Structures are given as structure tokens and as C-alpha cells.
Amino acid sequence: MAKAPPSISLLLLLSAAVFLALPAVISAIGVNYGTLGNLPPPNEVANFLKTQTSIDSVKIFNVDPNILRAFAGTGISVVVTVPNGDIPALANGRQARRWVSANILPFHPQTKIKYISVGNEILLTGDNNMISNLLPAMRNLNKALVRAGVRDVKVTTAHSLNIIAYDLNGAPSSGRFRPGWDKGVLAPILAYHRRTKSPFMINPYPYFGFDPKNVNFAIFRSPYKAVRDPFTHKIYTNMYDALMDSTYSAMKALGYGDVNIVVGETGWPSACDAPWCSLENAAWFNKNxxxxxxxQGTPLMPNRRFETYIFGLFNEEGKPGPTAERNWGLFHSDFSPVYDVGLLRNGQGGGGRLPAPALPAPTGGKWCVAKWGASDAQLQGNIDWVCSQGGIDCKPIQAGGSCFNPNSVRTHASFVMNAYFQRNGRTDGSCNFSGTGVVVGNNPSNGACRY
Structure with missing residues (x-):
């Protein structure tokens, strides 16, 4: 798991959250399976995940043979991790072949090993020996797999987002990799990923680096203030999307925007030594x-699916350090949920099950409309965002729709801004739109166009 990165000025400039409903059925999600504590044996864990949850993949931080044997025949994908200290040796081709023979071939394909992560957050360590041998180790392991006839296991490495040098102008579109690591380390790694069709794995943790005055922006909660990227005019309502798009922008700047991104770790602790850690906040973050x-995608990567591994499966009571380190889990060691995020089959719940945060009751008259003085360009930006990212059906403002006439940017913007406002509980923050929306008490409905 990532340590706190350097100060991220971009993220301190933004403050937003958005209410999002989960789909009725979660198609697939992964978890990080750590083992520090008095936890059930791997065979019980594998059976629980297969029979009681919709979790379809796990990521482990070693190549524990007991875990790999336990997941054989379950159909659950497994990501294994090369210990950081083993990386320099694997820069030798013969050692890489021996590693694959000892740690992959005895279990594959009975165990559905999907990725080998070569170390974890190596650049964050600052260890030049490991950093310089990282890509050679990745290449050698890939060659060893191909030589052994294994072509469905991809080799990657997980990066902390301290690899990003955030720009002071608050624009995810101007995210860039840190000088020295960009062309010297990360560009060759991205070239490797493109060539081998393997993913670029990142660990985007809003928990590390957020502004304590803007906690809601980090955990997808209201009230929020939507913020527009000054270059793309995209609106950001949460820190996670900003992290993802900053990474994408950095990749694209080097010419590798086409490389697939996998989220290796992200999460929010349910307890820590500060008020922003709670069961409710952790549940709300992970639901989103x-x-x-x-x-769902992001403003710069709309409709793109990100394979994601939540951190983590269990509260690991054996972890040292601050309270948060022992409270990242979705489940207790007895398999009861710490809180419910909809991953249990057949509507099972229990433990710390929580309802979605309460929203104001829909009584009284409140509508959101475009503020006089807002420019057409600003209002068109609101329309573009609500219709692409806000989860609103915009057919009524299209030609032939009940709210197409009068055909103006202002009236169309008012309709979709109000639809977003009503869906998100009619909180003042959900009508902000960077200062271009205003809450009114008079119903703006007109004829067949019902607000």
C-alpha cells in the first residue's frame, strides 16, 4: 500500500463529490488479499469468495503456494507479486526462468494466474538498484513465460502515484510524470506494456494527499463545488477521477495514452486516528x-472500464503502524462484512451494513436553473458534463424531445442542471456548477417540458 506522496497542489484546489447509485448487479471486482493477522486459512477464503461474493479476482503480495493451491479450480483470477528484494536477481534471464518454474508452472493453469506484478511501488522506494533492474526483470519474466508456453499471464508492476508531478494550475489534463522518471524509466516501461499488451498498474489513493478541509472531495460526498479543468473544460467532482486523468495525461504526453490502465490498489480505512475515517465514509468511498x-469512466476517459482491486479483503490486525493500517478491510476474519458495499450474493448483509447517506426529502419547491450572467460556453460545458458524466437522460433536450423548445443553450442547460440537482438530493452543492447555477423556488416547467 502506498505511503503518503509529496504535497499535491492540484488536489488541494478541487473540492467535489457526486451521489452515485450502484448497478443492480456488480459484474466483477477485485480485492487485495493481505495475510497479516489471525485470518482464516486460504482454502476457506477461496471458498467464501467463490460461493458467497461477486469478487472475481484477488491480488496477493507474494507467491504463497498455499494460496495458489487454494484458488485452483475456483475460476477466480489471481495476481501474484514478486517480492521487491528479488528484483535484482531476476534481471538475470536464467534466474527469471527458475522463478517461473518454481512459482508459476506448478499452479498454472489450474489456478487462474492473470498477472505477475514485479514488486510493488518500486519507484517510491528510491532504491536505484531495484529501479534500474525493474524493467529487465519484467522483460525476463515475460520471456520465461513465453518460453514455457504460458501466454495468458501478463507481467506488470504496481506504481504509487508519487510518479506524477502535479501542476500548480489545477488541471488533470496537464498531469506529467516526474522529470527523470518520465523518459528514463516510465517511457520504456510503457513501451514494454504496449508491446506485450500488458496493463500499466497504478495505486490511486485519495486518502493520501487530500486536503483535510475538503474531505468530501476525496470520498465522493456532498456538498461539493464542481471544478473545471481550464484547458479541457471538463468538470471534476471527485479526487479519484482527477488522479486517474492526471495519470492518463502523463501517459498520453509520452505517446502511450492507448496503454490499458489497471487499478492495483485503492480504498479508504474505516477507522484511523482522525474523524474522516468511519464505516460510513469507507462504505461510501468503495461503493463509488x-x-x-x-x-463509468472519467472525464478524459468516458465509458472506459478499469479493472480494479480494492484494498483490502480483510482488516489485518497483525499490521504494525497507525490505526488505519489495520482497518482497510471489507471483511472481518470471521467473514462478516465490516460494512456492506453490495458484494455479497443473495442480498446478504450484516456487520457494519450501512444505508446510503440520507438525502433531503423531496418536499417543497426547489429547482436549479442557469444563473443570469453565465456564458453560453459555460452552460454548454455544463450540458456536456451532465449528459456524459452526470448520469442524466438528456433525450428531452434533443430534437423532438419534450424540452427541445425553446431551442437555446440556456434553457437546455437549465433542464439538465435541474435534473442533476433533483437526482442528487437537491443539495445546494449539486446546483453549483462552478458558480453558474442558482436554486429557485418557482417551478420553471413550461408546457410539456416538466422540471
């Missing part, structure tokens, strides 16, 4: 992460 893994 699951939503985003189901092809």
Missing part, C-alpha cells in the same frame, strides 16, 4: 469505486 469499475 465499484461504480467506477463498471465502465
Amino acid at each position: 469505486i465499484i461504480k467506477r469499475s463498471q465502465r
Whole structure:
């Protein structure tokens, strides 16, 4: 798991959240399976995940043979991790072949090993020996797999987002990799990923680096203030999307925007030594992460599905360090949920099950309309965002729709802004739209166009 990265000025400039409903059925989600604590044996864990949850993949931080044997025949994908200290040796081709023979071939294909992560957050360590040998180790392991006839296991490595040098102008579109790592380390790694069709794995943790004054922006909660990227005019309502698009922008700047991104770790602790850690906040954060893994995308990557591994499966009571380190789990060691995010089959719940945050009751007259003085360009930006990212059906403002006439940017913007406002609980923050929306008490409905 990532340590706190350097100060991220971009993220301190933004403050937003959005209410998102989960799909009725979660198609697939992964979890990080750590083992520090008095936890059930791997065979019980594998059976629980297969029979009681919709979790279809796990990521482990080693190549524990007991875990790999336990998941044989379950159909659950497994990501294994090369220990950081083994990386320099694997820069030798013979050692890489021996590693594959010892750790992959005895279990594959009975165990559905999907990726080998070569170390975890290596650039964050600052260890030049490991950093310089990282790509050679990745290449050698891939060659060893191909030589052994294994072509369905891809080799990658997980990166902390300290690889990003955030720009002070608050624009995810101007995200870039840190000088020295961009062309010297990350560009060759991205070239490798493109050539081998393997994913670029990142660990985007809003928990590390958020502004304590803007906690809601980090956990997808209201009230929020929508913020527009000054270059793309995209609106960001949460920190996670900003992290993802900053990474994408950095990749694209090097010419590798086409490389697939996998979220290796993200999550929010349910307890820590600060008020922003709670069962409710952790549940709300992870519900929204699951939503985003189901092809919701981001402002710069709309409708894109990100294979995602939540951190983590269990509360690991054996972890040292601050309270948060022992409270990242979705489940307790007895398999009861710490809180419910909809991953249990057949509507099972229990433990810390929580309802969605309460929203104001829909009584009284409140509508959101475009503020006089807002420019057509600003209002068109609102229309574009609500119709692509806000989860609103915009057919009524299309030609032939009940709200197409009068045909103006202002009236169309008012309709979709109000639809977003009503869907998100009619909180003042959901009518902000960077200062271009205003809440009114008079119903703006007109004829067949019902607000």
C-alpha cells in the first residue's frame, strides 16, 4: 500500500463529490488479499469468495503456494507479486526462468494466474538498484513465460502515484510524470506494456494527499463545488477521477495514452486516528469505486472500464503502524462484512451494513436553473458534463424531445442542471456548477417540458 506522496497542489484546489447509485448487479471486482493477522486459512477464503461474493479476482503480495493451491479450480483470477528484494536477481534471464518454474508452472493453469506484478511501488522506494533492474526483470519474466508456453499471464508492476508531478494550475489534463522518471524509466516501461499488451498498474489513493478541509472531495460526498479543468473544460467532482486523468495525461504526453490502465490498489480505512475515517465514509468511498469499475469512466476517459482491486479483503490486525493500517478491510476474519458495499450474493448483509447517506426529502419547491450572467460556453460545458458524466437522460433536450423548445443553450442547460440537482438530493452543492447555477423556488416547467 502506498505511503503518503509529496504535497499535491492540484488536489488541494478541487473540492467535489457526486451521489452515485450502484448497478443492480456488480459484474466483477477485485480485492487485495493481505495475510497479516489471525485470518482464516486460504482454502476457506477461496471458498467464501467463490460461493458467497461477486469478487472475481484477488491480488496477493507474494507467491504463497498455499494460496495458489487454494484458488485452483475456483475460476477466480489471481495476481501474484514478486517480492521487491528479488528484483535484482531476476534481471538475470536464467534466474527469471527458475522463478517461473518454481512459482508459476506448478499452479498454472489450474489456478487462474492473470498477472505477475514485479514488486510493488518500486519507484517510491528510491532504491536505484531495484529501479534500474525493474524493467529487465519484467522483460525476463515475460520471456520465461513465453518460453514455457504460458501466454495468458501478463507481467506488470504496481506504481504509487508519487510518479506524477502535479501542476500548480489545477488541471488533470496537464498531469506529467516526474522529470527523470518520465523518459528514463516510465517511457520504456510503457513501451514494454504496449508491446506485450500488458496493463500499466497504478495505486490511486485519495486518502493520501487530500486536503483535510475538503474531505468530501476525496470520498465522493456532498456538498461539493464542481471544478473545471481550464484547458479541457471538463468538470471534476471527485479526487479519484482527477488522479486517474492526471495519470492518463502523463501517459498520453509520452505517446502511450492507448496503454490499458489497471487499478492495483485503492480504498479508504474505516477507522484511523482522525474523524474522516468511519464505516460510513469507507462504505461510501468503495461503493463509488465499484461504480467506477463498471465502465463509468472519467472525464478524459468516458465509458472506459478499469479493472480494479480494492484494498483490502480483510482488516489485518497483525499490521504494525497507525490505526488505519489495520482497518482497510471489507471483511472481518470471521467473514462478516465490516460494512456492506453490495458484494455479497443473495442480498446478504450484516456487520457494519450501512444505508446510503440520507438525502433531503423531496418536499417543497426547489429547482436549479442557469444563473443570469453565465456564458453560453459555460452552460454548454455544463450540458456536456451532465449528459456524459452526470448520469442524466438528456433525450428531452434533443430534437423532438419534450424540452427541445425553446431551442437555446440556456434553457437546455437549465433542464439538465435541474435534473442533476433533483437526482442528487437537491443539495445546494449539486446546483453549483462552478458558480453558474442558482436554486429557485418557482417551478420553471413550461408546457410539456416538466422540471
